[in-house]
Amino acid sequence: MAQTYLIVGAGNMGGALLSGWLKSSLVNARNLAIIDPNPGIEAVYAIERGAKHLADFDGIPRNTKTILLAVKPQMFPQMRRQLAEALGEDVLIISIMAGISTQALKDAFPGADIVRAMPNTPAAIGKGVTAFTADPALKSEKVEAIKTLLGATGKVIRIETDEQINAVTAVSGSGPAYIFNLCEALAKAAQSIGLPPDVAAQLARETIIGASALLEASDQSPTELREAVTSPGGTTQAALDVLMADDGQGQLMRRAVVAALARAREFSE
Numbered sequence: 001m002a003q004t005y006l007i008v009g010a011g012n013m014g015g016a017l018l019s020g021w022l023k024s025s026l027v028n029a030r031n032l033a034i035i036d037p038n039p040g041i042e043a044v045y046a047i048e049r050g051a052k053h054l055a056d057f058d059g060i061p062r063n064t065k066t067i068l069l070a071v072k073p074q075m076f077p078q079m080r081r082q083l084a085e086a087l088g089e090d091v092l093i094i095s096i097m098a099g100i101s102t103q104a105l106k107d108a109f110p111g112a113d114i115v116r117a118m119p120n121t122p123a124a125i126g127k128g129v130t131a132f133t134a135d136p137a138l139k140s141e142k143v144e145a146i147k148t149l150l151g152a153t154g155k156v157i158r159i160e161t162d163e164q165i166n167a168v169t170a171v172s173g174s175g176p177a178y179i180f181n182l183c184e185a186l187a188k189a190a191q192s193i194g195l196p197p198d199v200a201a202q203l204a205r206e207t208i209i210g211a212s213a214l215l216e217a218s219d220q221s222p223t224e225l226r227e228a229v230t231s232p233g234g235t236t237q238a239a240l241d242v243l244m245a246d247d248g249q250g251q252l253m254r255r256a257v258v259a260a261l262a263r264a265r266e267f268s269e
């Protein structure tokens with residue numbers, strides 16, 4: 001009998017992962033159970049195609065072997081005990097909750113295989129990057145199965161330590177928001193030098209899309225691509241002198257990731 005996959009919290013990220021699993025046929029909707037009082041659109045689609053929508057942990061099928069924890073980290077303390085009691089033996093817990101440490105997961109689910117993973121929202125279109133950490137003693141077949149599940153939404157990177165997952169969260173987990181904010185900032189700056197709002201928004205958006213596509217398609221490094229835009233003594237150089245100054249974008253980005261890392265650590269306390 002095929003195992004049941006359980007998703008606890010099927011909002012933006014849980015939904016993106018479940019959509020990747022269904023699209024890549026790794027999981028059949030009929031082998032999926034979802035616990036979420038207000039499921040997102042991807043989960044609703046799965047439920048319409050046969051996934052079980054459970055009202056509570058008591059309904060968890062006995063053959064549930066893989067559990068994706070994708071609720072907000074603040075919810076975890078209030079549900080961990082009840083969930084642990086409802087699960088069988090030999091389960092795999094994949095948590096994508098920001099800041100909830102591997103140790104906290106081990107304490108909550110003794111005996112389970114624990115994977116802590118950090119995806120990002122481009123997962124929704126198969127362009128995500130997910131870093132994960134797992135017990136070094138985990139058998140290679142299990143690790144491969146985990147990589148396949150996480151790889152349904154994009155690239156996968158295994159990292160060594162739990163603390164590095166907090167750093168990953170600050171870089172690629174939250175990172176899409178930094179890029180969207182860059183798009184907002186460029187559009188605002190464009191308006192401030194006289195462009196109409198709709199033109200400003202379009203130019204900023206297409207510039208980010210085009211530059212990202214070029215980065216993906218090209219063999220060149222970001223540094224080489226930047227240099228290709230920059231004529232010595234030209235307009236780009238004038239702008240980069242501001243952005244690359246000691247108190248420029250590098251410094252700002254460092255402060256941003258340090259703040260995100262600190263917040264992730266607070267969830268672990």
Ligand SMILES: NC(=O)c1ccc[n+]([C@@H]2O[C@H](COP(=O)([O-])OP(=O)(O)OC[C@H]3O[C@@H](n4cnc5c(N)ncnc54)[C@H](O)[C@@H]3O)[C@@H](O)[C@H]2O)c1
Nearest residue numbers: 009010011012013035036038070071072073096097098119
């Ligand atoms: N959004 C991101 O970019 C991102 C990236 C990586 C990791 N994460 C992590 O993913 C998790 C979910 O984030 P999200 O952005 O998808 O949030 P979300 O709000 O979109 O999804 C959370 C879901 O949990 C559901 N929920 C609330 N109470 C519940 C309960 N008692 N039982 C089951 N489900 C319940 C909500 O209805 C909602 O659908 C968080 O822990 C976050 O740290 C998010």
